[in-house]
Amino acid sequence: MFGHPKPPTMPTLAEALPGRAEPMPIEGPHFVNGRSLVPPYSAGSELAMFGLGCFWGAEKCFWKLPGVEVTAVGYAAGYTPNPTYREVCSGRTGHNEVVLVVFNPAVLSYAELLRTFWEAHDPTQGMRQGNDVGTQYRSGIYVYSSEQQEQAIASRDRYTAALKERGIGAPTTEIIDAPEFYFAEGYHQQYLAKNPTGYCGLGGTGVMCPVG
Numbered sequence: 001m002f003g004h005p006k007p008p009t010m011p012t013l014a015e016a017l018p019g020r021a022e023p024m025p026i027e028g029p030h031f032v033n034g035r036s037l038v039p040p041y042s043a044g045s046e047l048a049m050f051g052l053g054c055f056w057g058a059e060k061c062f063w064k065l066p067g068v069e070v071t072a073v074g075y076a077a078g079y080t081p082n083p084t085y086r087e088v089c090s091g092r093t094g095h096n097e098v099v100l101v102v103f104n105p106a107v108l109s110y111a112e113l114l115r116t117f118w119e120a121h122d123p124t125q126g127m128r129q130g131n132d133v134g135t136q137y138r139s140g141i142y143v144y145s146s147e148q149q150e151q152a153i154a155s156r157d158r159y160t161a162a163l164k165e166r167g168i169g170a171p172t173t174e175i176i177d178a179p180e181f182y183f184a185e186g187y188h189q190q191y192l193a194k195n196p197t198g199y200c201g202l203g204g205t206g207v208m209c210p211v212g
Helices: 055-063 085-089 110-120 146-165
Strands: 046-052 068-076 096-103 139-143 174-177
Touching (some): 055 110, 110 146
Parallel strands (some): 139 174
Antiparallel strands (some): 068 096
């Protein structure tokens, strides 16, 4: 996750790399639970998508939760179609490193996913997360329905109030409709399960987020 120059501002569409038509090949199941990383997913499951810094550590925060069926890491909210990791790290695709979460809403609520999101990282840092600096490390919630959007905005407002009480700045988190999700390369998937001593890079504010 180191060694690449990262412009601190988003590129324009005209500045973005062209990408390619071919999607990233996906090989093998989820390394932790053996489920398919690609759809179709189980009946009744729902999707969520979050960006909270280095996606290696971010994914681990979610696959551990009861009710989460599948997690996958990838790139979203940029311009370049089917980008590579190197291209995203260049700062010239506009993409964020994100985690796609497939969950069973009968077991795990979206509100609980939001609380995990807020408490797992510091959403006040703009285009960075700790030592990781660049547009791909920004805080983001990418919603799949109007209900998710309402819950995301309400949770942001509650968390903002909790931060303010402790003299901490407001979140810079973007909340937008879920854009197209591009799978990252296979070695990134469930990276910290494959490499238990690998780099994580996440750090929260230490402030609990009220669920509701």
